[in-house]
Amino acid sequence: GENVGLHLPTLSVQEGDNSIINCAYSNSASDYFIWYKQESGKGPQFIIDIRSNMDKRQGQRVTVLLNKTVKHLSLQIAATQPGDSAVYFCAEPSGNTGKLIFGQGTTLQVKP
Amino acid sequence: DAGVTQSPTHLIKTRGQQVTLRCSPKSGHDTVSWYQQALGQGPQFIFQYYEEEERQRGNFPDRFSGHQFPNYSSELNVNALWLGDSALYLCASSLAGQGEEKLFFGSGTQLSVL
Numbered sequence: 176g177e178n179v180g181l182h183l184p185t186l187s188v189q190e191g192d193n194s195i196i197n198c199a200y201s202n203s204a205s206d207y208f209i210w211y212k213q214e215s216g217k218g219p220q221f222i223i224d225i226r227s228n229m230d231k232r233q234g235q236r237v238t239v240l241l242n243k244t245v246k247h248l249s250l251q252i253a254a255t256q257p258g259d260s261a262v263y264f265c266a267e268p269s270g271n272t273g274k275l276i277f278g279q280g281t282t283l284q285v286k287p
Numbered sequence: 288d289a290g291v292t293q294s295p296t297h298l299i300k301t302r303g304q305q306v307t308l309r310c311s312p313k314s315g316h317d318t319v320s321w322y323q324q325a326l327g328q329g330p331q332f333i334f335q336y337y338e339e340e341e342r343q344r345g346n347f348p349d350r351f352s353g354h355q356f357p358n359y360s361s362e363l364n365v366n367a368l369w370l371g372d373s374a375l376y377l378c379a380s381s382l383a384g385q386g387e388e389k390l391f392f393g394s395g396t397q398l399s400v401l
Binding site (some may be wrong): 218275277 | 291318320328329330331332342343345377379381389390391392393394395
């Protein structure tokens with residue numbers, strides 16, 4: 176079955192540095208992934224997504240990389256800011272069911 | 288344009304009681320999904336409602352039930368509450384056919400079972 180997981184529960188970075196959050200998945204047939212950001216007291220918020228026909232996708236200060244060979248994806252945040260402090264989840268749809276499978280999340284702490 | 292709204296924001300119940308949580312989807316959305324998020328975990332899919340019917344269900348017991356109204360709002364009901372039901376319950380809305388990336392989440396209802 177599907178399974179997505181994150182490598183580190185907590186990541187601490189200095190303000191202004193780049194952050195890299197990792198996620199591994201088990202189903203080689205997975206073809207679509209989404210990154211969500213969850214701030215304290217709020218629900219998850221869509222950041223960026225990527226389909227398996229791409230290796231890289233860029234947004235505003237964020238980049239997602241997909242390595243299908245090792246079934247790994249990463250979220251890179253450039254010039255990390257205090258407002259980036261949150262829990263980050265990778266997620267993938269379960270077939271065409273409308274159900275999302277979430278990883279356990281990585282807490283990003285930004286030090287001033 | 289209001290986003291997804293959930294009520295109440297916090298709730299305290301005792302074991303064995305029943306609870307009803309409410310969700311109003313984002314304007315223009317017709318599909319509502321419910322997720323349970325335990326402390327320190329990612330959200331777990333409970334079920335999804337579309338056209339007032341349960342369309343998909345996750346691995347949750349029958350104590351968890353729901354309803355969708357003609358105005359697309361939804362309720363989540365949990366009977367015979369256990370201590371383990373303590374969690375953040377998230378509602379997400381979308382427009383059918385728009386894809387999973389178009390899920391919008393509410394801020395959730397924090398349920399504590401004592």
